Amino acid sequence: MPRSEMMIEKGLTLVDAINEALYQEMERDDRVVILGEDVGLNGGVFRVTDGLQKRFGPDRVVDTPLAESGIMGTAIGLAMAGMRPVPEIQFEGFLGPAFDQLVNHAARYRTRSRGAITVPMTVRVPVGGGIHAPELHSDSPEAIYAHQPGLKVVMPSTPYDAKGLLTSAIRDPDPVIFFEPKRVYRSFREHIPEEEYTIPIGQAKVVSEGSDITMISWGATVFQCLEALDQLPEDVSVELIDLRTIDPIDEDAICQSAEKTGRVVIVHEAPKTCGLGAELATIIQERCFLHLEAPVQRVCGFDTVMPYYKLELEYLPDAARIVEALQQVAAY
Amino acid sequence: MPRSEMMIEKGLTLVDAINEALYQEMERDDRVVILGEDVGLNGGVFRVTDGLQKRFGPDRVVDTPLAESGIMGTAIGLAMAGMRPVPEIQFEGFLGPAFDQLVNHAARYRTRSRGAITVPMTVRVPVGGGIHAPELHSDSPEAIYAHQPGLKVVMPSTPYDAKGLLTSAIRDPDPVIFFEPKRVYRSFREHIPEEEYTIPIGQAKVVSEGSDITMISWGATVFQCLEALDQLPEDVSVELIDLRTIDPIDEDAICQSAEKTGRVVIVHEAPKTCGLGAELATIIQERCFLHLEAPVQRVCGFDTVMPYYKLELEYLPDAARIVEALQQVAAY
Amino acid sequence: MPIKTVYNAQIEHLQILDETGKLDDKLAKDTLTDEQVSYLYEQMTVCRQLDEVAFRLQRSGRMGTYPQNKGQEAAAAGSGFAAKKGVDFLVPCYRENLALFLHGLPMHYVLLHWMGDERGNQIPEGVNITPISIPIGTQMLHATGIAWAFKLRKEPRVAVTYFGDGATSEGDFHEAMNFASVLQVPCVFFCQNNHWAISVPREIQMNSETVAQKAIAYGMPTIQVDGNDLFAVYKASRDAIERARSGGGPSFIEAVTYRLGDHTTADDARRYRDQKEVEMWAARDPLVRLRKYLEKKDLWSEDRQKRLEERAKAIVQEVVKTAEGIEKPATDDIFDYTFAGELPAELQRQKATMRTSSLGQRPEQVGLHAVPERA
Amino acid sequence: MPIKTVYNAQIEHLQILDETGKLDDKLAKDTLTDEQVSYLYEQMTVCRQLDEVAFRLQRSGRMGTYPQNKGQEAAAAGSGFAAKKGVDFLVPCYRENLALFLHGLPMHYVLLHWMGDERGNQIPEGVNITPISIPIGTQMLHATGIAWAFKLRKEPRVAVTYFGDGATSEGDFHEAMNFASVLQVPCVFFCQNNHWAISVPREIQMNSETVAQKAIAYGMPTIQVDGNDLFAVYKASRDAIERARSGGGPSFIEAVTYRLGDHTTADDARRYRDQKEVEMWAARDPLVRLRKYLEKKDLWSEDRQKRLEERAKAIVQEVVKTAEGIEKPATDDIFDYTFAGELPAELQRQKATMRTSSLGQRPEQVGLHAVPERA
């Protein structure tokens, strides 16, 4: 769709960027179909698919019945039969009913059929807390899907990355979960290329270079990290890495930085225990053991159920907690 | 049920021990009900519930329709209404359809209702590979459930532990997942007390003491670890810890050992990435950083889909791989 | 016989009070007394007022997302009233506030819930309901389990569970219906078919002529009722509940109604539905219909209406005050309800330090400010 | 009208060839030719032989768990034959081997699968089936999706999916049926009601009189057929498939049959079911019935039967030889099909080293045999 005045002038939000990638991929490849709850006329509850049904018709942008396993399972069937489905799950909490189809079917079909049958689909899922939503609308389940072999997991934090990664995901011959940090959906705008482009899945990005501490994050907490850097009183040079892809992990990027700094802080919203932070910390101690000057430090959600919104900001890692961690790691 | 001749003479298998705990808890507390596929007349596909329907009747040992979410969801309802349900999921692969009820409901009810409504239930699930089963009958999903706050996760490896931990689980006021390593179901017998006893959830066990390397495992791989110790040519003193409870993790036990030895190997069947090994390794480097002489080493399943049985022994950690890891950690 | 009919079924539709406020006296026999009708009309009016105020609270930033019940009050009232308070158990979603209030839930609990406060779910002792449920279609399994417990303990109690037309598409709906029927538990499945699931109309939610016929799949008694007709809803619910109580097993009720408001305050229904449809249903508003009936029977007056409206406002104002007067929960609450009894050590540590990594939280690590020698 | 009937439904049962081998000629018109019947009888016999041999392979430790199809061959044959080979798409579970063979799957693939070898799922180009499916009730959603793709691309093709009576209890069954009906995709849902789901009889799997009536919930055409009657199965399947092909949407077929063997080789059905029931159904064996019919029509003889049995033995022997002759897969196969294209670095490392921890796998770490100075 042609960009609006606002987009031309002020740039695109994350929502706009995703919408543009969907639009361009649907233009480019008529095997791409969107399915999900309220994705059609309503344009999705976050308006991410706004205008697409109008442009591509109700056969390619399909309002499904209210059933996440149904959405995932039929998307798998569509993909097996040569389409490029892009199912939307309305909130990450509702991945639950679709878990079995995703983990036990989508993720395994290539392996179990020794390549005879494949599932090229991209599952879009808004993720994370901080928007004052009701329960089960604020979780961060990325580690669960990273644990499952056969899935790729992506979580961009900027409009530029979102457009390029979503384009890659849709073109990927295997299932990709594309997590969209809803706290960032409309939090800022960015000028990004209008023409299509891709960003390879599996490459982290150095947001800001530094030499004393490596800080790794992804999704919405990247911005809490940036806030922390602003607040950091000491003269500490922090290298901030936005993972962008959750799985496969860009081990080289994080280890290179960890070897340089010898001190690492990892920040994520999901509960600590068995979160992705544990995997990253373990990789770093495996590969950079002799370079580490301090234990790898995690700043995560607590090992409690994500609270309702009155307490969500106490739960989510914020700049203050991140600053404290940076200071402690620096001083270790 | 009175013990058989065989049991009196040669001891109990893991299956026998679980059956005995179920029997005794059902005798003791008439709120305890068993539900699941084929658990009744058939006694479960592994015969774990053998004889219980005969003894306690079809109202307390219930063959349900073939629907795991239904089993989990109605068990939650039973528990909310004051019963002590012990649902069985026939194989860990079929936890998939029950995932949502387990993670988004059972795990959260106490927190979301601020204690007004609770879910005292024990979900029994055979787990793990190595028995030449069909696909989706050999996975190890414990890390996924450890990641979810509000659930306790247990995995005993011996008849003695199984009986005591299952008894604790059934009496626990909160939901517990009780994973039963099927490879161990009938692999050996052990003499255990006939009277009821409990083992506290959350306590690891030192299987064999040692001073050079700490080795941590749980479930069936504990026996691969023991095999490795037998094969270890060098004169290395290994402390083997059987975690027994996956969540909450007995951090003190593992850190105490790690501080003593400075070298740690973790062994599990699940895929490496975001497996429980990552959490353990991270805890150890956080708490024992200054004591570590080598990176914590993981011996796990690969980050691939669990293969069908012709290749399952290549996939599963075996004594050879464990020995190699021990040697490398010792030599680091 | 090579072709034979092996099964037959039909679905009945029940209406007692029509849109003009005319009552079918024969069918209405032994249903609601005049007094009960007036009482329920008043309760419905208070609920409508709560909806209006809740909407404004959200708009002014004093509350999060809120789903209005507007237009569906008769369904909640008739069914909730048919269940025995203090005995039966309600397992709701979020569009039957009135049923919860009728069973003793203090009104401010609902506001607290939508204000992002779990204490709105901390159901008081003796109130037999589960909290408002956000994930669609999952709670009916809990209702089946609760009813099962009643059956096992031989208690003459019934679980009534509420859900929308959209919820019937979820797999859990199917499993709940099947378990309930196989186990013959005392559970009533009450579907508020309000024609929409956010922007998805009933016709693309399902391809069946009625929602009620879904129960045929389970061999379960089923009926379609005019959901904006308090009498029909009450009668069908009472019959189903009493059948369940007396060992007759579960039933399904489709209450045909309409969501007069947006899906929630986060929604704008004009994007996807026709104003004409809304107007048509506004004419069938259960409150309007009931008032017509009461007026016809000379049980109501302009004056009573005015006083009721004022009272409703006062009540709701008080409720808002109560909800807003409750202090923000303590941060400790994040931790304290994760498990019964003493928290596991790591959770205690997280709670005490508000930290997730143990670095810096242990005596031997605190205060280390230089790179130490290796141990 | 205050009480009115708003929906009516009935379920028909179809039988064409009865248990004595007598055919209803009128109903049989335009179904199967003599030649086709003989051909399918032969195929069914080969399949029965495969079952016997597979059982022995398992017992002698040469194969893992195996589920016999015994008793259900007519259901697989009639439906599989009704679908167009090379055009339509079968989405099976595990109890319709013959349907797969009729669509071109080499027989040894099935053995390979049960020998724990993924290459048994590596369906050859041009064979339009998905592999045998172990998790119950999940594959019908894939069939719906495949049929949906056919509809979107305007291809005159149909997906036929198989599942058991037990599978209808899963939520995914419900969602697949609903999606298929709402989207009006060309999909045929073929339920082999063999009366048991392992040890659970149909009556405690569901409380409905028929399985067929489950389709009423979705407004989907549905029929119950004698599943041991090749003609009835063929006719119902063909009608449903051709209706789907010509844009008439999905259908449901309940084939009433019986599992004559144990659930799998890991099961002992004597623990939970009555031998009398088994005997009653053995008398309805689809092979016996078909042979009676062929004999009545003078299309069969003792001699042909003997030759067929010998041929079946020879064929199956060859199939076993092929399956057992296939070498153990390479260990690399564990890794190589995880993703298309080049493996991610970490997986390459795991594959190259058969190790999961990077310790010792990197040049600078290999060979470190003393505790080094810290960097």
Ligand SMILES: Cc1ncc(C[n+]2csc(CCOP(=O)(O)OP(=O)(O)O)c2C)c(N)n1
């Ligand atoms: C499992 C799940 N999927 C999706 C949603 C998002 N969602 C919230 S309400 C709703 C529509 C519900 O429709 P219906 O069941 O008809 O109830 P109504 O809102 O009309 O009362 C959806 C899709 C959810 N809350 N839960």
Ligand SMILES: Cc1ncc(C[n+]2csc(CCOP(=O)(O)OP(=O)(O)O)c2C)c(N)n1
């Ligand atoms: C999701 C799931 N749950 C449980 C099982 C274990 N299981 C294997 S076959 C079976 C019974 C299947 O019954 P039915 O659908 O009637 O098919 P049949 O075996 O009778 O052909 C069960 C419970 C499974 N494979 N998948």
Ligand SMILES: [Mg+2]
């Ligand atoms: Mg609705």
Ligand SMILES: [Mg+2]
């Ligand atoms: Mg069956």
